[in-house]
Amino acid sequence: MKILVISNNYPSNKYPSHGVFVYKLVQEFAKLGHEISVISPTKIGLSKGNQKKSTYGTELCEVYRPKYFSASAKRIGNFNTYKYSQRGQVLAVKRTVRKKNIEFDVVYAHFITNAIIAVEALSEYNKPIFGAIGESNIDASVAFFNSNYFKRIISNVQGFIAVSAKLRDKLASFGVAAEKILLKPNAVNLDIYYPRDKIEMRNKFGFPKNKKILIFVGRLIEHKGPLRLLEAVRNLTDINLIFVGSGSQNPIGDNIVFKGEVHSEVVPELLSSADLFVLPTSKEGSCNAIVEAMACGLPIISSDIPEVRDQCDDSFSILIDPFNISALRSSITEILSDPQTLSAMSQNAREFSRNFDVKNRAREIIEFISTK
Structure with a gap:
């Protein structure tokens, strides 16, 4: 055809x-x-x-x-x-x-x-x-x-x-x-989006190996919420941030280890270097970034809106009001503070991604x- x-x-x-x-x-x-x-x-x-x-x-x-x-x-x-x-x-x-x-x-x-x-x-x-x-x-x-x-x-x-x-x-x-x-x-293409070795990826990009890393993938604009994520981790120690994307908002902070656009083949490597995917978005169609993150084995923190609920399962995600900074912060600390929960959610995310x-x-x- x-x-x-x-x-x-x-x-x-x-x-x-x-x-x-x-x-x-x-x-x-x-x-x-x-x-x-x-x-x-x-x-x-x-x-x-x-x-x-x-x-x-x-x-x-x-x-x-x-x-x-x-x-x-x-x-x-x-x-x-x-x-x-x-x-x-x-x-x-x-x-x-x-x-x-x-x-x-x-x-x-x-x-x-x-x-x-x-x-x-x-x-x-x-x-x-x-x-x-x-x-x-x-x-x-x-x-x-x-x-x-x-x-x-x-x-x-x-x-x-x-x-x-x-x-x-x-x-x-x-x-x-x-x-x-x-x-x-x-x-997503599951032959491209899959977990790489975390230490190897952190060495490749020069990221610290002794800190938890959160990753945001999407346009750096208000409705996606990059500045809400930045505010949520303010004063949280031993946490670094990756922002993949570009736009009118410009997250700035000493805890940001990467910010900018990359070619699509680099995205799964950056995802694999992180511990948790966070996207406090206020509206979506069907978010590719969420599916890409789960395919790379990342637990998801995102928004309790119909479009995201269609993609996520509570075995690997926490969905919150994207404008509730306190709820965003507590969700991040809840997952990162328990290695067993983090590991289980990671495995569940990877398994669930096979539906996409x-x-x-x-x-x-x-x-x-x-x-x-």
Whole structure:
């Protein structure tokens, strides 16, 4: 099958961590024997360099990165400038398919805005279009559109892959029939995400071997909670922190041993050097970072919200109010103070992660697409 993927969030040389979850899934599509073309519209001025060189990982797909002018997404009265940004992406997709003579049997668009771009750009080809819905706040994306326009456009989408029950139910509230929705949480490649030797990893990165290390993986922005984690461990001795990601918030402290973006292949090594994964997030779609951490054998402290409850089991996790700093601190000390609990939770996390194998997820999505 020839699959055309539409995603404006896909890794590049300059931004190797952007859309890694999309990249990993479509690589699995390719490994299953399908021919994959990816169109990733790129804002003018956003990327530089030779885009044919894949520094973010082995690329099994043909990737095109047409440029478009972005007017951002600002509301002016009843008008949203996203209309012009969307139009630019629609034209970029149309132009690329035509100029590159891309042949495809089906379209897979990641996120609701990309599904709408696919409908606008590719309906003339009369090929089925599928949308993957993984937004942490789908209402914010839907707010770009007039409600009548939105419902009319999504009625042209053949099927949806929802990463959480909450998003599945949201699609149903838009009038999408249950048989058009596949509920399939995000997953990871268990051949890549597995526990390495902790001492070896700490030696590799120069981390102390006599302290407990907490790791945070995600965008360094308010709703993910990096500064809440920093506050929770204030005055706790013998604890170091790793922050993997970038964003508008900047955790600073003598107890931080690593902070910054890394290539995806480094993430499991950093996870393996830690004792505990902590993510006090206020909203998610289906959190890849949580599944990656459990696959590397880390107990999880995260948020008591529906999306995280879908991923976690109390045998290896503690879920709390992400804004309750006291509860966050006590959960951290509870786990770290008992080596037997830490060890048992680690083993349970690893076992539970087998429910989130990206190879199985890719096969089930292909089966869903093939039967529609």
